[in-house]
Amino acid sequence: MNTCPDKVVHMMHDYLDEELSQENEKELKQHLQECEACRTHFHELKRTIAFVQSTSHIQAPSNFTKSVMNKLPKEKKKVGMERWFKKHPMIVAAAVFFLLMSGSLFTTWNDGKEFAFTKSENIVVDGQTVIVPQGEIVEEDIVVHNGDLRVEGEVKGDVTLINGKRYMAGAGTITGDIEEIDQAFEWLWYNIKSSFQELGDLVQSDEKNE
Amino acid sequence: MELIIKKRIKQVLKGDQNAYGEIVELYKDKVYHVCYRMLGNRHEAEDMAQEAFIRAYTNIHKFDIDRKFSTWLYRIATNLCIDRIRKKKPDYYLDAEVSGTEGLTMYSQIQTDEPLPEEEVESMELQSTIQKEISTLPEKYRSVIVLKYIEELSLKEISDILDLPLGTVKTRIHRGREALRKQLRTL
Numbered sequence: 059m060n061t062c063p064d065k066v067v068h069m070m071h072d073y074l075d076e077e078l079s080q081e082n083e084k085e086l087k088q089h090l091q092e093c094e095a096c097r098t099h100f101h102e103l104k105r106t107i108a109f110v111q112s113t114s115h116i117q118a119p120s121n122f123t124k125s126v127m128n129k130l131p132k133e134k135k136k137v138g139m140e141r142w143f144k145k146h147p148m149i150v151a152a153a154v155f156f157l158l159m160s161g162s163l164f165t166t167w168n169d170g171k172e173f174a175f176t177k178s179e180n181i182v183v184d185g186q187t188v189i190v191p192q193g194e195i196v197e198e199d200i201v202v203h204n205g206d207l208r209v210e211g212e213v214k215g216d217v218t219l220i221n222g223k224r225y226m227a228g229a230g231t232i233t234g235d236i237e238e239i240d241q242a243f244e245w246l247w248y249n250i251k252s253s254f255q256e257l258g259d260l261v262q263s264d265e266k267n268e
Numbered sequence: 269m270e271l272i273i274k275k276r277i278k279q280v281l282k283g284d285q286n287a288y289g290e291i292v293e294l295y296k297d298k299v300y301h302v303c304y305r306m307l308g309n310r311h312e313a314e315d316m317a318q319e320a321f322i323r324a325y326t327n328i329h330k331f332d333i334d335r336k337f338s339t340w341l342y343r344i345a346t347n348l349c350i351d352r353i354r355k356k357k358p359d360y361y362l363d364a365e366v367s368g369t370e371g372l373t374m375y376s377q378i379q380t381d382e383p384l385p386e387e388e389v390e391s392m393e394l395q396s397t398i399q400k401e402i403s404t405l406p407e408k409y410r411s412v413i414v415l416k417y418i419e420e421l422s423l424k425e426i427s428d429i430l431d432l433p434l435g436t437v438k439t440r441i442h443r444g445r446e447a448l449r450k451q452l453r454t455l
């Protein structure tokens with residue numbers, strides 16, 4: 059029925075894609091005015107687009123997100139607990155408060171925590187303080203538990219201080235690595251965490267109910 | 269929008285699954301709609317849309333954060349639908365005809381209280397006819413038509429989603445429009 063060149067139809071489509079040059083657009087319009095068959099064709103195309111666009115937007119079923127979330131591979135427990143901590147800061151604060159108030163934390167802490175240190179020929183002990191006297195050189199590593207370390211001479215090894223303070227005299231040097239561990243803090247942290255371990259299960263069921 | 273999405277994606281990458289829930293919330297309707305128009309069936313559309321979100325989640329580390337998330341998500345969804353269409357048996361066209369009426373029944377179920385005005389029934393019948401015609405389009409034309417006219421995406425974006433050269437996308441749109449024109453001219 060339509061004997062016009064394919065070019066006209068091509069121009070129609072380019073026009074619909076907004077990709078027809080102005081020059082060709084003029085040519086197309088000219089042709090459409092003169093040719094009824096192409097006018098009909100063009101009209102049908104525009105009508106088709108209008109039909110397709112008239113289809114209403116439908117929404118996903120109401121439980122969609124929930125079903126997707128239930129089907130996801132399980133996340134690591136750690137993140138779940140961290141988020142729970144963030145979400146319930148008051149409970150965390152209260153737990154810390156009770157731990158501290160109960161006093162049990164520091165009494166148990168002090169039980170059996172004795173002053174101890176690595177023996178070395180060149181050191182002097184005064185009360186709970188390990189002293190490296192001036193002029194002395196300690197070749198080996200020094201570890202001090204629950205006591206302080208005072209360095210007036212030189213330590214060539216590594217120094218590890220667990221729950222103690224380090225004093226450096228003017229000429230004192232330590233050439234090895236220095237590590238100071240505040241166990242009280244770490245122990246407190248451990249206690250907080252372990253009291254939440256029980257809550258961990260609660261956290262899980264809490265999330266399921268959400 | 270893209271900014272919020274990027275923030276959420278970073279949270280998901282850190283292992284926060286809840287952040288992904290927000291992403292699903294934001295895109296569920298669009299993804300579901302594309303799947304519905306591609307497949308012409310609500311149940312299948314739901315399955316495929318859910319699968320698309322699950323795949324996006326498990327592959328989130330492969331997503332290039334500098335690109336548009338929706339493009340990537342549409343790509344997953346359309347590929348799933350195309351696979352589904354290809355796997356279908358020849359009785360598919362029969363299926364499509366049955367599913368064409370689905371929109372109608374779903375719609376009337378929602379509005380049970382009052383009878384629908386005649387023009388609304390007409391418009392619903394028209395809608396299901398259009399959907400049926402879209403469903404009978406060959407898959408390669410169907411996907412471009414759905415993305416262009418239902419999701420109103422640019423040709424460039426469609427070429428990104430379908431991983432096809434721009435020229436191919438144009439040709440398919442032209443042919444898809446012609447095929448639909450022939451099917452819908454009698455309406």
Ligand SMILES: [Zn+2]
Pocket residue numbers: 062066089093094095096097
């Ligand atoms: Zn003509």
